[in-house]
Amino acid sequence: MPKLKKQAVKPKYTTRLLKAGALLDEMRILVRNWDDLQNRNSQNRLILIENILDKPSRSRARDIVRSAFVPRFINGKPQEAWKIVLVLEKLNVSINILRSLYYWITARNEPILYDFVCEELIKMKQTGKQFITVYEVVRWIKNKLLSYKITWSESVILGVARKILAILRDFHLLQGKVNKKITPLYIPVEAFIYIAFILSKEGFSGYKLVAHPDWQLFLFTPDAVERMFLEADRHGFLNYMAAGQITRIEFPAGNYEEMSNVISQRKD
Numbered sequence: 001m002p003k004l005k006k007q008a009v010k011p012k013y014t015t016r017l018l019k020a021g022a023l024l025d026e027m028r029i030l031v032r033n034w035d036d037l038q039n040r041n042s043q044n045r046l047i048l049i050e051n052i053l054d055k056p057s058r059s060r061a062r063d064i065v066r067s068a069f070v071p072r073f074i075n076g077k078p079q080e081a082w083k084i085v086l087v088l089e090k091l092n093v094s095i096n097i098l099r100s101l102y103y104w105i106t107a108r109n110e111p112i113l114y115d116f117v118c119e120e121l122i123k124m125k126q127t128g129k130q131f132i133t134v135y136e137v138v139r140w141i142k143n144k145l146l147s148y149k150i151t152w153s154e155s156v157i158l159g160v161a162r163k164i165l166a167i168l169r170d171f172h173l174l175q176g177k178v179n180k181k182i183t184p185l186y187i188p189v190e191a192f193i194y195i196a197f198i199l200s201k202e203g204f205s206g207y208k209l210v211a212h213p214d215w216q217l218f219l220f221t222p223d224a225v226e227r228m229f230l231e232a233d234r235h236g237f238l239n240y241m242a243a244g245q246i247t248r249i250e251f252p253a254g255n256y257e258e259m260s261n262v263i264s265q266r267k268d
Contacts, residue, residue, distance in 0.1 A: 013112045013148065015156055017163040020068035022170035024102055026053055030069050031082045032089050076109035078198060087260040093190070097263075100191035100218075103171040107217050116140060116164055118216040121173070125182050125219050132180050137161035173219070187218050190263040192228045193237040197251055197259045206247040237262060 029052055030037070037045050050061040073082040085101060107114050120140050124132060138161045145152060152160070165180050174180040199212055215225045226242070229249065233240040239250040253259035 013145070013150060015152065015160060016067045016071070017110060017113065017167070018156070018159050019063045021163055022103075022106065022167045023064060023068050024099065024170060026064050027069060027073065027102055027106075028089065028098070029053060030065070031073065031085050034069075034073075034082050035086070072105055072109040076105065078202065081105050084198060084256050087256050088194070088264070091260055091264045093260075093264050094188065096186070097188050097191045097194075099171060100187045101194060103173075104195055104214065104217060106167070106171070108214065112141070112144070112160065113164055113167060114217065115144065117168070117173070117219075118213060121168070121182065122216050122219050126221075130181055132165070132174070132182060134158070134161050134165060137164055182219075185219050187228075189228060189231050189235060189237065192218075193232045194259060194263055196229075196232070196238075196249070197253070197256075200249070200251060206249060207245065209249055210242075210247055 030049070033048075033052055037048060040048060046058055046062060046065075049065060050058045053061050053064065055061045055064070069082075073085070074080060078084060085098070085105070088098060088101065107117060116137065120137075121132070138157055141152075141157050141161055145157075165174060168174040169176070169180060173183060173185055175183050195214070196209060199209055199214065204212055210225055210229065211222070220228070229238075229240045232238050236252070238252065239248070241248045251259065253262050
């Protein structure tokens with residue numbers, strides 16, 4: 001089994017996590033309502049967003065949209081991800097499936113979160129480390145900023161470190177309010193295969209799909225990725241065949257609506 005590759009693109013870190021944590025409930029509300037909201041003028045849209053999010057101020061509603069929803073679900077990777085998630089929301093699939101998908105989209109569009117999980121958290125897990133402190137995250141951030149010649153204040157670094165831990169807790173990669181413990185991550189096969197289908201639409205296939213670096217966001221080893229594909233094959237979500245360096249993966253759907261219907265009708 002080939003070793004998972006790491007991203008080669010140099011990340012551009014921002015501090016927007018200070019205004020935007022996981023926000024799972026808020027992102028789900030915006031996804032379900034964005035088709036209507038985007039057709040309103042900017043003033044009416046913000047009023048409606050303030051109301052549907054039930055936030056204490058319009059400025060907070062604006063921060064959520066600008067710092068989280070737009071960079072993650074409109075202008076991120078994949079583009080207009082809200083449409084891809086909406087087809088599952090309409091089918092009322094399990095929150096466990098949705099949580100994994102929202103986490104993937106969030107981490108993919110927050111480079112500092114992505115790198116921390118794929119470079120540091122996965123290494124901690126593989127070495128048997130159980131607990132992680134905010135000071136370890138602070139130290140990692142400082143080293144990364146130094147390597148990219150970026151300067152943040154001590155308070156900003158601490159705030160971003162705390163946000164990283166809070167986001168990973170909210171998405172169930174960590175548990176605990178004070179002492180954060182690395183948890184055995186459960187990702188439903190339906191979520192895994194839907195993400196694989198999205199990646200296939202981005203042009204990844206065969207070996208490149210199996211070895212995609214995004215699987216490290218779920219703390220997967222290469223063997224774990226292969227097991228997930230085999231399980232997906234067993235459930236009829238795709239056809240997976242691997243022989244040496246040759247890997248073939250075929251999906252029983254041509255678009256997101258068809259694939260969402262496939263995974264929502266799972267029968268064991």
